[in-house]
Amino acid sequence: MRVLTEFSRDLTDAQLPNVGPVILQEMYRIFQNENQYSIRTRGRAIEIFITITTLVAHTGAYEKGFIDQYLQPIIPMFCEKFVECLRVPNGPTSDCGFKTDIIKAINCLVTKLPKYISDLLPQMLPPVWETLCQSAKTYQEITVNADEDVDDKEVDSDGEIINSNSLIIAIFEFVQTIVDRKKFTNLLDNMLPEIIYYLIIFMQITVEQIQQWTTNPNQFVEDDECTFDYNVRISAQELLMVLICHLEDKAVHALCDVVTRHIEATKALQANGDGNNSESWWKLRESSLLALSLSKNIVVEKQQAGVLQFDIIRFLDTVVLGMLNDSGSPPLLLGRCLCCGGRYAKIMPPEVSSRFLEATVNGLQENQPPCIRISAVKAIYWFSETSTGKDPIVNIIRCHMPNIFQGLFNLVSQPSTDVLTLVMETFQILVWQHKEFTASVENKICPLTIAVFVKFHSDPAILDICQDIFKDLTQNPSCIEPLQTRLIPTLTSMMTISPMNKLKDEGSRAVALDVLKVLVQYSPTPLSNTLVETAFPTACHCILNSDDNATLQNGGELIRTYLSVSAQQVITHRDNEGQTGLQYILQIIAQLLNPQSCEFTAAFVGRLVTTLIRNVGDSLGENLDLLLKAVLSKMQSAEKLIVMQSLLMIYAHLINTQFDAVLNFLSTVPGPTGQSALAFVLSEWVSRQHLFLGRYDRKVGTIALCKILEYGVTHGDSRLDEITVKGDMIISGIEDRVRTRSKAESQPYEWTTVPVLVKIFKVIINELSNDIEVVSASQDTDISDDEDDEEEDDELIDPGNESGITLQFGGTDEDNDDDEEDPELLRDSIYHLNLGQYLRDFLLNFSTHHCFRMYIQHLNVPELKVLNNININALM
Helix, strand or coil, X not given: CHXXXXXXXXXXXXXXXXXXXXXXXXXHHHHHCCCCCCHHHHHHHHXXXXXXXXXXXXXXXXXXCHHHHHCHHHHHHHHHHHHHHHCCCCECCECXXXXXXXXXXXXXXXXXXXXXXXXXXXXXXXXXXXXXXXXXXXXXXXXXXXXXXHXXXXXXXXXXXXXXXXHHXXXXXXXXXXXXXXXXXXXXXXXXXXXXXXXXXXXXXXXXXXXXXXXXXXXXXXXXXXXXXXXXXXXXXXXHHHHHHHCHHHHHHHHHHHHHHHHHHHHHHHHHCCHHHHCHHHHHHHHHXXXXXXXXXXXXXXXXXXXXXXXXXXXXXXXXXXXXCCCCCCHHHHHHHXXXXXXXXXXXXXXXXXXXXXXXXXXXXXXXXXXXXXXXXXXXXXHHHHCCCCCXXXXXXXXXXXXXXXXXXXXXXXXXXXXXXXHHHHHXXXXXXXXXXXXXXXXXXXXXXXXXXXXXXXXXXXXXXXXXXXXXXXXXCCCXXXXXXXXXXXXXXXXXXXXXXXXXXXXXXXXXXXXXXXXXXXXXXXXXXXXXXXXXXXXXXXXXCCCCHHHHHHHHHHHHHHHHHHHHHHHHCECCCCCEHHHHHHHHXXXXXXXXXXHHHHCCHHHHHHHHHXXXXXXXXXXHHHHHHHXXXXXXXCCCHHHHHHHHHHHHHHHHHCHHHHHHHHHXXXXXXXXXXXXXXXXXXXXXXXXXXCHHHHHHHHHHHHXXXXXXXXXXXXXXXXXXXXXXECCCCCCCCCXXXXXXXXXXXXXXXXXXXXXXXXXXXXXXXXXXXXXXXXXXXXXXXHCHHHHHCCCCCCCCCHHHHHHHHCCCCCCCHHHCCCHHXXXXXXXXXXXXXXXXXXXXXXXXXXXXXXHHCCCCHHHHHXXXXXXXXXXX
């Protein structure tokens, strides 16, 4: 069976018609013959059935009738047997592993062949549901409350553990598949409350988890945030969130009712407290509160809309606070109560918030168990996150700030990076919100953040948090000076390169440059002497003496930030040897543009050069020509799109601001092929514009091309008219074979040759087309969601969707997150421009020019359609 399993995985669609039916018939024979074959062998037969089914489904996507011929006849046979086998009690002919294989097979049919399973599914749901209910009882007795997991002993021939946990997770995945397909969700309507009821049972903390979390706080954080491990508790949480997101109203009302049922039931369990039930009461309460916490967004939305049939405020005030005040509540339940309070801080009345915050601050104390202290940190973060400047919660938190900060400081000593990350995240939001108090503890928070940064700067998550704290301290007038006094010596030490340690820990230098950039970017002007006289020259020496990509890239971005914030200060700086800041900057740019260095060092040089020219162009003199020639030289060796885009953007910006000057320069400098540099730049540009990344760069490039086209059409400049580039691909005929590498070499694709101004016209139309597609796609999102049911029957494979490419590269007026805080970009009017409207106006205006008819002769059918869409009559 193992050989047959591997054989079936290697089958091709060409082999399938001959061997597929034979294998499936044989697998059915083995599967239904429990007397002759072992459980594991029959399980292998189901696994092979899944493999063949998947292959048939994929093949049927492009071969009509394939599924009907080779698979449809045997699906009812298997499904009938699936129902029968699920109802067989565990024993000699069935066990958890076997039933897991069956559930996976049913899930495969629903996923791959929903059209063929729709009539059979109602008959299969009851035994699946019965299996889940039986598993809940086993899970409660063996996994949640037993001293050891006796179910984890058996493994299959592949080494996979055979236990009820795998079966439960498989059922959860099956239910999720049902929910994801709207045509099937009605099958769950009557079962929804009971599904959520059992999900909360499966979300209970197990004995094993209690032991792990008690001895390892790091593990508690990881598991609570579902970071690495995957188990029944986490799988149940995922399914609950799917139900809440897909079935909002029904699921939320069901959840609230189920939570009430569980809480009421636990009162009797707590009162009776004997045997295994002695811990069930608090574990069910903890999982109930966890379910409410996970569903917070939808619950709050419904509560604020006035449609929530559940008094969540009263529940928090009486039930959750009641548990917090119950001396018999175990630490893990108390911690969950704190977290639940923090999650619902947004809708809490001030008096309830005050009581929760008092309990939370008390939970930070050193005498509390780790799980309570960690939960208290989370709760404080959530309370702070939901509050605004005038919110009463801010004032309540402010009253507790001394105790909160002290509790957080005490937790930093825990030898756990996950706990440290939580603490530093909470520090960051408090530092941002409470500037006055932060100033009073600057002598603690600043050294702490620096120490954490120095020790953990290789951890991306902690580094980001430290940078955010440095940013907030920089923007706090009472903290910026002491911060720089403490931090800049550390950064200069990290950046300093000596012959002995040049190759040692290059990463720390790149990080130091990045942190220094944060200080510069958010400092008021003029920049402090420390930043200009000490940090700037040290950074320049660090960059000039490094050949590490990250150091050079971060260094280039740092210098760009210096120029953007206070250009005159840095270019007029002069060191002890008389070298000016401008000379240092030009040397750094020359190093980034060195054709002999790795091309990725120039990945961001375009923005640096553009910023330099924009801010101190008048001071460059003859250096400007040398700089632009160095850019041309780097372009000749660049191969990667991101590098070529960075370099081309330099000329795009210049065309938008200094059109005549850059046109004259490029026309007089020879290019690498004997033509002018203008021909070289435009040829590289128009062949790549449609591939450019980033909405802002796409805008800059497109507008620059519009200026070139407008100038070329109105002036008839021979320097442009004489340039020809590749146009459209020549389609010689329909190729019925795969284009191999040898064929591509012997018969390369051919292209038309068109004037560069015509190509620019085509590129502009393409940019407008992208914009139209994105706007249309965003408007059609809701409609397409409603049509999913009609399409999913035939949607067996994803043939690819070009709109995804369009969405990735542009269309809306939003830019990427990295640009949102860049003050230089925000000052640029192009950043805020509605590109679609700009291009419409440009093309409508162009259509009135007498040359327009000559240009549209070169357009293909899709390009003509774009013009027709904006009411330009492009018909010949």
